[in-house]
Amino acid sequence: MKALVFHGPGKKSWEEVASPALLADTDAIVRVEATTICGTDLHILKGDVPTVVEGRILGHEAVGTVTLVGSAVKNIETGDRVLVSCVSACGHCRYCREGSYGQCLGGGGWILGNTIDGTQAEFVRVPFADNSTYLVPDGFTDEETLMLADILPTGFEVGVLNGQVKPGDVVVVVGAGPIGLSAISAAQLYTPSLIIAVDLADSRLESAKKFGADLTINNSSQDALATVLEATGGRGADVAIEAVGIPATFELAADLVCPGGHIANVGVHGAPAALHLERLWDKNVTITTGLVDTSSTPTLLKLLASRRLRSDNFVTHHFTFDQFLEAYDTSMRAGETGAIKVAISRRPA
Amino acid sequence: MKALVFHGPGKKSWEEVASPALLADTDAIVRVEATTICGTDLHILKGDVPTVVEGRILGHEAVGTVTLVGSAVKNIETGDRVLVSCVSACGHCRYCREGSYGQCLGGGGWILGNTIDGTQAEFVRVPFADNSTYLVPDGFTDEETLMLADILPTGFEVGVLNGQVKPGDVVVVVGAGPIGLSAISAAQLYTPSLIIAVDLADSRLESAKKFGADLTINNSSQDALATVLEATGGRGADVAIEAVGIPATFELAADLVCPGGHIANVGVHGAPAALHLERLWDKNVTITTGLVDTSSTPTLLKLLASRRLRSDNFVTHHFTFDQFLEAYDTSMRAGETGAIKVAISRRPA
Amino acid sequence: MKALVFHGPGKKSWEEVASPALLADTDAIVRVEATTICGTDLHILKGDVPTVVEGRILGHEAVGTVTLVGSAVKNIETGDRVLVSCVSACGHCRYCREGSYGQCLGGGGWILGNTIDGTQAEFVRVPFADNSTYLVPDGFTDEETLMLADILPTGFEVGVLNGQVKPGDVVVVVGAGPIGLSAISAAQLYTPSLIIAVDLADSRLESAKKFGADLTINNSSQDALATVLEATGGRGADVAIEAVGIPATFELAADLVCPGGHIANVGVHGAPAALHLERLWDKNVTITTGLVDTSSTPTLLKLLASRRLRSDNFVTHHFTFDQFLEAYDTSMRAGETGAIKVAISRRPA
Amino acid sequence: MKALVFHGPGKKSWEEVASPALLADTDAIVRVEATTICGTDLHILKGDVPTVVEGRILGHEAVGTVTLVGSAVKNIETGDRVLVSCVSACGHCRYCREGSYGQCLGGGGWILGNTIDGTQAEFVRVPFADNSTYLVPDGFTDEETLMLADILPTGFEVGVLNGQVKPGDVVVVVGAGPIGLSAISAAQLYTPSLIIAVDLADSRLESAKKFGADLTINNSSQDALATVLEATGGRGADVAIEAVGIPATFELAADLVCPGGHIANVGVHGAPAALHLERLWDKNVTITTGLVDTSSTPTLLKLLASRRLRSDNFVTHHFTFDQFLEAYDTSMRAGETGAIKVAISRRPA
Numbered sequence A, B, C, D: 001m002k003a004l005v006f007h008g009p010g011k012k013s014w015e016e017v018a019s020p021a022l023l024a025d026t027d028a029i030v031r032v033e034a035t036t037i038c039g040t041d042l043h044i045l046k047g048d049v050p051t052v053v054e055g056r057i058l059g060h061e062a063v064g065t066v067t068l069v070g071s072a073v074k075n076i077e078t079g080d081r082v083l084v085s086c087v088s089a090c091g092h093c094r095y096c097r098e099g100s101y102g103q104c105l106g107g108g109g110w111i112l113g114n115t116i117d118g119t120q121a122e123f124v125r126v127p128f129a130d131n132s133t134y135l136v137p138d139g140f141t142d143e144e145t146l147m148l149a150d151i152l153p154t155g156f157e158v159g160v161l162n163g164q165v166k167p168g169d170v171v172v173v174v175g176a177g178p179i180g181l182s183a184i185s186a187a188q189l190y191t192p193s194l195i196i197a198v199d200l201a202d203s204r205l206e207s208a209k210k211f212g213a214d215l216t217i218n219n220s221s222q223d224a225l226a227t228v229l230e231a232t233g234g235r236g237a238d239v240a241i242e243a244v245g246i247p248a249t250f251e252l253a254a255d256l257v258c259p260g261g262h263i264a265n266v267g268v269h270g271a272p273a274a275l276h277l278e279r280l281w282d283k284n285v286t287i288t289t290g291l292v293d294t295s296s297t298p299t300l301l302k303l304l305a306s307r308r309l310r311s312d313n314f315v316t317h318h319f320t321f322d323q324f325l326e327a328y329d330t331s332m333r334a335g336e337t338g339a340i341k342v343a344i345s346r347r348p349a
Helices: A039-046 A142-146 A151-161 A178-190 A202-211 A224-231 A247-256 A297-305 A321-332 B039-046 B142-146 B151-161 B178-190 B202-211 B224-231 B247-256 B297-305 B321-332 C039-046 C142-146 C151-161 C178-190 C202-211 C224-231 C247-256 C297-305 C321-332 D039-046 D142-146 D151-161 D178-190 D202-211 D224-231 D247-256 D297-305 D321-332
Strands: A002-006 A012-016 A028-036 A062-069 A081-084 A123-126 A133-135 A170-174 A194-199 A215-218 A237-242 A257-265 A273-275 A286-288 A315-320 A341-345 B002-006 B012-016 B028-036 B062-069 B081-084 B123-126 B133-135 B170-174 B194-199 B215-218 B237-242 B257-265 B273-275 B286-288 B315-320 B341-345 C002-006 C012-016 C028-036 C062-069 C081-084 C123-126 C133-135 C170-174 C194-199 C215-218 C237-242 C257-265 C273-275 C286-288 C315-320 C341-345 D002-006 D012-016 D028-036 D062-069 D081-084 D123-126 D133-135 D170-174 D194-199 D215-218 D237-242 D257-265 D273-275 D286-288 D315-320 D341-345
Touching: A002 A321, A012 A321, A028 A081, A028 A142, A039 A321, A062 A123, A062 A142, A133 A297, A142 A315, A142 A341, A151 A178, A151 A257, A151 A297, A170 A178, A170 A224, A170 A247, A178 A194, A178 A202, A178 A237, A178 C178, A194 A202, A194 A224, A202 A215, A215 A224, A224 A247, A237 A247, A247 A257, A247 A273, A315 A321, A321 A341, B002 B321, B012 B321, B028 B081, B028 B142, B039 B321, B062 B123, B062 B142, B133 B297, B142 B315, B142 B341, B151 B178, B151 B257, B151 B297, B170 B178, B170 B224, B170 B247, B178 B194, B178 B202, B178 B237, B178 D178, B194 B202, B194 B224, B202 B215, B215 B224, B224 B247, B237 B247, B247 B257, B247 B273, B315 B321, B321 B341, C002 C321, C012 C321, C028 C081, C028 C142, C039 C321, C062 C123, C062 C142, C133 C297, C142 C315, C142 C341, C151 C178, C151 C257, C151 C297, C170 C178, C170 C247, C178 C194, C178 C202, C178 C237, C194 C202, C194 C224, C202 C215, C215 C224, C224 C247, C237 C247, C247 C257, C247 C273, C315 C321, C321 C341, D002 D321, D012 D321, D028 D081, D028 D142, D039 D321, D062 D123, D062 D142, D133 D297, D142 D315, D142 D341, D151 D178, D151 D257, D151 D297, D170 D178, D170 D224, D170 D247, D178 D194, D178 D202, D178 D237, D194 D202, D194 D224, D202 D215, D215 D224, D224 D247, D237 D247, D247 D257, D247 D273, D315 D321, D321 D341
Parallel strands: A170 A194, A170 A237, A194 A215, A237 A257, A257 A286, A315 A341, B170 B194, B170 B237, B194 B215, B237 B257, B257 B286, B315 B341, C170 C194, C170 C237, C194 C215, C237 C257, C257 C286, C315 C341, D170 D194, D170 D237, D194 D215, D237 D257, D257 D286, D315 D341
Antiparallel strands: A002 A012, A028 A062, A028 A123, A028 A341, A062 A081, A081 A133, A273 B273, A286 B286, B002 B012, B028 B062, B028 B123, B028 B341, B062 B081, B081 B133, C002 C012, C028 C062, C028 C123, C028 C341, C062 C081, C081 C133, C273 D273, C286 D286, D002 D012, D028 D062, D028 D123, D028 D341, D062 D081, D081 D133
16 A cells, blocks of 8 residues: 655655554554644654654544454444544553543554554554544545544644633634634634634634634734733633644733633643743633543534534645645645645545 | 831831721721731742832731621621631622632732731721631630631642542642641542652651651652652652742642643742643643632631641741740741741730 | 502502612612513412512512612612622622522522512612622613523523533423523533424424524424434433423423433422432432522623624513503413513613 | 352352353453442342343452453453452443443443342453453452442442532431441541431441441431431531432432532432422532442542551451352341441452
8 A cells, every 4th residue: 555654854755555454453444535634744744753753654633444343343343434533542541541542551642643653544553443433424524524533622622621611701712723723613612702813824813713713813913912901801811722832822822811711732842831920820820731632522523413513614725645745745835825734535525 | 006017128017006997888897816927928028029018017817806897797796706818808809709709809809918907916907808707616726717817728729629639649749838738738638549748848848747748758858750750650649739939849840740630839939930841731731820719718617617627736836916026037937946837816825 | 660569369560669769788779671571470470489478579680770879889880781680699698609699698599579679660679789780781782681680591500501511412401481492592502412492382392493492392292202312312312401390391301311411400390290210310310400590690791792692582572661561461371472571661662 | 160149039049050251352250259249139139120130140249360361351361359340341332431331331331240140159250351340459358349349439429429529518328328338438538527327227327427427317216307407507418318219218318408409319219209399499409310330449449558448347247158148148137137248258258
C-alpha cells in the first residue's frame, strides 16, 4: 500500500510500504476512505515531537471501512464504516476507567502517527478497536464525520467542557485557527450570550464570524483587553479559551477573564508562560490543561446525527491520496491558501 | 478605646483612638474579646499592601460581643457572642449571590484592617453584619473559635475545596506555616489516603505531623519530587496545595501533581511564576487561585460544634491587649519563637 | 388603587383597595405596568392553597416602575423599570446564602399573592427589594420581560437544571401547558439531540412543536412508552420533565427514563404518586423536586438581552387592567381559548 | 469441585459439580479462598429473583487466587491474589464507558450467582477479568478484603456518593443491617457532623453505634421524625439513606430529610412506595436509586491499604467450605445469631 512517511525534520514522502497486519486480538485493520492533516503533523515535520521516529507513517484522524478484526473485538466487524479516533484507549487502566483516555497507561493515548504508524495511508492498524473506533451514522459524508476524529472533541472537551461554559456566559477564544473555530462551534452547544474571537489575521476572524463569533478582535491593531472589558461592562470574560500555543496568547487569555472565570488551555506549548499570580492569586480563577480524551465522541455523533452540530464547514480543500504532498503544502501555507482543514480521500469527493 | 494603628512601613503602635460608631443601618459594633495576627498583617507592615493607608487600625479576625446593631440588622443582637469573619459580604451583588463573598462588588470583600479599620482594637465596626458575623456555639473558647475567622476557611475553601480533595487521594501541602497547617487539618475532612507536607524548616514539619501529615519532606535537604514519586508508585500527588506564596513553591507544587491532578494556590504572591505549559499542556491539570469567601463558615462551625474539627492546636502564644506589640514581635520572629498563631485577648486566657 | 382580590373559593373581584406603603426599610413600592395569571392563581381560586386568606390581592409576577424605596435598598431607585420576581429572598438565611431563595427562612420565598398582597394590582409592595427585583434591559417589551418573573426560571431551574440536561440528551416533557413549554424553551439552551412532548391535547402539542419539540405524542391515543422507546433505540429518555402535577403523569415520566436518567418534577401536586421502586431500585435514576428559586434570573436576562432566548411567544391574549375578570376567564378556559399566557397591562399593548 | 447449588425456592446443597473452564479469552478462573453470603442470596432462596434458575451456583463475592487467564487478560496473571467484584464490566458499552458497570449492556453487570455460576464454590469463572478483579494489597486478610466485593462499595456508592454526603451534614441511615452499617462506615469518609441510625432491633442499633452512629433511634418505640427534628433544630437531615427495602422505610427516609436534602435508596424493593409529592413537590429534594457499579473499588482499596477505612468489623461468624449450610443457617437467623456478615473460607481462619 501507499502511505505518507516521515523521514526526519522537513522530509516526507507518499510511498509504497508494507500493509499493516493484526498484532493483537484487540486490533482492527481499517481501509482509510478519508484522512486529514493536523497542526500536530506540521509540528512533527518541523522536528518538534521527539517521540516520532524516522520511518513513521503520520496521521491520527480517519474515516474508513473495517477490513479485519482481531478475535477479541466485539463492537465492530468487517465492512463497518467507522470513525477512527485520534486517541486509543486500553479500557482497563485507572485513567481509562475514569474516561481519561488521553492519559491511558495501558498502551493507548495518542499513539497513531506518533509511536505507531498512523492514518495517512491506504490502511491502518487500530489498536484497542472497541474503544477507539465508532460506527458512523447514515447520511453523513466521510469529510463531515472526519472532523469528529480530533478537532471537534478537542474543542469541546479541552475548550468548552474544561472551561465550564454555561448558558449566558461571555466566551473569548484566543486564536481562530482550526482548533479555535472548533471551540467556537462547540461553545454554542451551551448557549453563551457572547462569543468573542481574537486573532492576528482578518481572514481567520472572518471564518470565526461564520462559525458563530459575535465579536472579533484583531489584536495586531486593537487592544484586546480594552475591547473585552468594554463589551462586558468592565468585568471580563467568564471563559477564555487559548487555542494557539505560545506564551503571549496564554497570558492574554489569563488577562481577559473576570474574577471567578475559567482559562481553558487547548494550545500545544513548547515553552513556559508567565503566570501572573501577583494579579491572579485572589481572583478565584481556574486554569485547565488537557489532551483530548475523545470520551465525548458518542455525544458529538448524536449531535451530528440530529443536525445540532455542524461539521461540514471546516474542510476548505479536497484532495485525493495521490495529491498528498500538495495537501501538505496547502496546509503549511494556510495563511495564503486560507485552508482551515484539508481532506485527503481515496476517491474524489 | 485603644487600637493597633499602622503608621507606614515598619511602624505601628497600640494607642488611644476614637471608638467606632455605626455608619450604616446594616453595621454592628462588636467589643473584641480576642483577635490574632495574620501573615497578611506582617505584609502590610512591610509596606507590601498599598491599599492600607497610614492611620489604619489593622486586623481582620475577631471573636467578640455585639454592643450595638443598625436598624436593618436581623440575625444578631446586642449581647450576642459572635465570630467576626475576615470577609464582609453585601449579600446583593452578583458575586455575593453566588457565595463568592471575597469578590463582593457591593462594598464588601476583605475590607477590615485594609480599607476600613479592623479588629485589633477594643471595638470594631462590622459592615453588613448579617452576612459577616456568626453566632458562636456554646462550649468553645474565644481562641478556638477565632481560628474560624480566616485561617480555617482559607485552608478549607481555597486549599481543600478548590483542590477537590477526595477520599483516597494523595495530598501534598507545600509550606507548613499556619495556612499550610490549616489545609492539612481541613484535608482530613475528606479522608485522603496520604498527606505529605513539604517545608524548609524541621520545626514546621514537626507541627505538620501533629496536625495530621503522614509524611514530611524537608526540601532543603531532600528531593521533594523524587520522594513524592516514590511514595505514589511513580504517579505524583492527586492534589498539591501551595501555601507559601513565592514562585519556587508554586512551581514545585505544579511539578508534584499527577496527570489529572489539581494545584490549589493558597499563597499570597507578589511576583509571577513560570507555568511550564510545555510539560503541562497535555496533562489534564487544574490550577485554582482564590481569596477566601468564608462561605464555608457555617459548615466549619457545625464541624467544630460536633468535635469533628479541631481548632485548639493553632494558638501557641497567648497575650492580652496591653501586650500587643510583644504579640507582633513573637509573630514576626516565628522561626525562633515557634509561633503558629498568637492570640491577643481582652482578659488573660 | 384597584386590585384583583380573592374572596374565598370561586370568588374574586377587581376592586378599589388601599395603596401599599413601605413596611420595612428593605421594601420597594412598584407601579405595575404588566402582570399575568399563573396556574397557581387558578388553584388558589379553587380553594386548593390554604395559606391564601380571603381579602388577599393575588399575583406574583410583574414588570413595573419603582415609585418608592426603603432606606436600606441599594440596587434600585425610583423611576427604575424592574422585573418583580415571584420569589422574594431575605438574602441572609442559610437557604438564601446557598441561592435557594424559594426555601427562604427569613420571611421570603413565595409570599407575593400568597401570604402578602401580590402583583395583580396597580401598585405592589415588594419586600427584600434588592434580592427580589431586577433591572430590565433596554429594548424589551413589558410582556416579553414578564415571562422571566416565574415561568421561564421555573422551566429552566426546576426542569432543565434539576434534570441536568446535557448536549445530545433525549428530553421528554410530560405536559405541554405553559410550564411544559417553558421547559421545552429552556432545554434548548443545552442542545439536546431530541425533545419529545407528551400531552392529551393536540392543540398544546402544536404549541410544543412551535416552541421546539421535535416529536410529539398524544397519549390519549398513542402509547407514550412504546413511542419513546422506539425513538431512542429501546433505551428511554435521558431526562423526563413532569409538568402537569398529577400521579399519572409523574408515573409516566418515571417510566420513560433510561437507566441513569433524571426525572425532574415541576408540577404542583395535591396527592401522592406511586414510586415503582420494584422496577427503579437498581436503575440509577435521580428524581428531583423543587420550587423555583429565581436564582437564574440574571442568567436568563443576559440570554434575553443577547437574543439567545425567546420569551415573546408565550402571551396569546392581551388585556388591560379593567379587563381583569375577562383575562381570568380566558385563562380558566384555556382548553377552548387556546391561551398559553395572558398579559394584563396598565396601558393597551 | 464442590459448590453451593440452588435447586429452587427453599432448596440448596453443597455438592460436587464440574469445575469451570474459560469460555472467552477475557475470562479468568479464580480459586476461591473466601466468600460470603449476601442478603440477595437469601432473596434468591425465597424465590424472589426470577433470573436465577435451578442448578445455579450462588454467590457474587470472593477473594481468591488466579489459576488461569484467557489470552486477552492483561491486568492479572496466574498466582495473583485478587478480589472478585460482585459486578462484571465489559468495559466497552456506553454504560461501562461512564463507569456505570452495574448497568453494563455488553454481558456484564450483576451476573455472578445470578445469570452465570457464582463464587460460593471452590473455583469460579470470572468474565471480563480485567475490569472485574482487583489485586489485593499486602497485609490484609481474605475476610477484610472480602467486604470490598459488594457491601462496602454499595454503601459508599449507592448510599454516600449518591446521597452527596458533605462535611458537616446530618446523615440518617434507616436500617442497621449489613448494608446500613456499610453506609455508616462509608459516610465517615466525608466527616458528617451527626450520624443517626434508625432500626427496629436494639441489637442492630448497638452495632450501629460501634460502626460510628452518634445517635440511634428504635422506631418500634420511638418517634423517628420527632427525634430527628429535635436533633437538628427542627430542620431534618441533610441526607437519608434507605437500607432496608420496604415501602415503610423508604417513606420514613423521605419524611426525615430537610428541604434541599437527599434521599439515597440502597434497599432492594419488591413493591412500590408512596411518594408524597403533595408534601415534597416544593421541597427541593433529590431521590436516587442505584445498583452498585463497584467503580469505587480502587478508591476503597487505597483507603483500606492506608488504614483509613476499617473492614474488619463486619464478619461475626467464620466457617469453612464444608460448613456452608451452617453458614447459610446462621445468616438466615441473623436476628437470633447476631450475624452481620459470615465468612466461608477454604481453610480455617
